[in-house]
Amino acid sequence: MTRAIRWLWKTGILSTFIAGLFAVLPIVITIGIMAWVGGVLEAWLGPGSLVGKALSQMGLQFVTDPTIASILGWAAVLLVIWLLGAFLKGMGKKRFEMAFSAAMERIPLVNLLYKPVSQVVDLLQRKPTDTIEGMSVVYCSFGREGSGGFLGLLVSDRVYRFNGQACRIVYVPTSPLPMSGVTVFAAVESVQRVDMQVDDLMKISLSIGVMSSSVIPEQYVVSPEEVGRSEDRLTDIQLTKANEHANPAAIGALEPNP
Numbered sequence: 001m002t003r004a005i006r007w008l009w010k011t012g013i014l015s016t017f018i019a020g021l022f023a024v025l026p027i028v029i030t031i032g033i034m035a036w037v038g039g040v041l042e043a044w045l046g047p048g049s050l051v052g053k054a055l056s057q058m059g060l061q062f063v064t065d066p067t068i069a070s071i072l073g074w075a076a077v078l079l080v081i082w083l084l085g086a087f088l089k090g091m092g093k094k095r096f097e098m099a100f101s102a103a104m105e106r107i108p109l110v111n112l113l114y115k116p117v118s119q120v121v122d123l124l125q126r127k128p129t130d131t132i133e134g135m136s137v138v139y140c141s142f143g144r145e146g147s148g149g150f151l152g153l154l155v156s157d158r159v160y161r162f163n164g165q166a167c168r169i170v171y172v173p174t175s176p177l178p179m180s181g182v183t184v185f186a187a188v189e190s191v192q193r194v195d196m197q198v199d200d201l202m203k204i205s206l207s208i209g210v211m212s213s214s215v216i217p218e219q220y221v222v223s224p225e226e227v228g229r230s231e232d233r234l235t236d237i238q239l240t241k242a243n244e245h246a247n248p249a250a251i252g253a254l255e256p257n258p
Contacts, residue, residue: 101114140184168188
């Protein structure tokens with residue numbers, strides 16, 4: 001099997017197939033995500049769902065065909081939503097939302113779900129400059145002497161203190177879905193601003209790091225020559241440490257026994 005794979009690679013058959021696979025992969029993933037979203041919407045709002053059955057029953061009061069009845073039900077829902085929008089425009093959206101939110105927060109159990117959901121919806125309605133686009137890209141170091149780190153988004157300039165440690169809130173997007181990331185309270189001294197666009201950071205997360213070489217600014221790229229020098233220095237340090245550990249044992253073996 002190994003010999004066959006090597007032959008396929010040498011002849012270029014396997015590499016050509018991989019090139020075609022990576023060309024098709026974004027399309028396949030996009031179609032897969034769209035199909036998954038469509039399946040979820042059909043399960044929630046389709047003819048067989050609770051909402052779909054209720055709308056069909058509403059339409060069956062006027063027509064006998066189930067398909068037309070479902071269409072009439074959805075048309076009624078869309079009309080009600082449009083009328084609600086017209087009403088909000090007329091009387092003031094903010095005033096109505098404040099009154100409705102205050103009423104919902106007085107209902108036990110319901111307020112536990114309504115408040116976080118309304119905050120998420122409000123976040124989606126804001127302009128990009130007020131949300132993610134308004135954040136700045138930062139590098140957060142961790143570990144001994146900052147040996148590791150990650151790129152994230154500085155949520156705000158506000159500083160918090162936990163257990164005596166001054167911290168900033170940093171959102172860390174994850175791959176391949178940046179919006180499913182985590183929120184980290186990072187030490188103030190470990191957070192450094194990076195001259196990079198938010199869109200570029202999202203591209204890195206979406207591509208699982210593949211697009212890093214094309215979106216990270218040149219000022220943060222290390223040249224191959226510098227990498228080679230660093231590797232040489234690391235090798236020298238490792239050899240020196242190995243000799244330091246080996247020499248005491250050798251010296252002890254050479255010393256005569258008393």
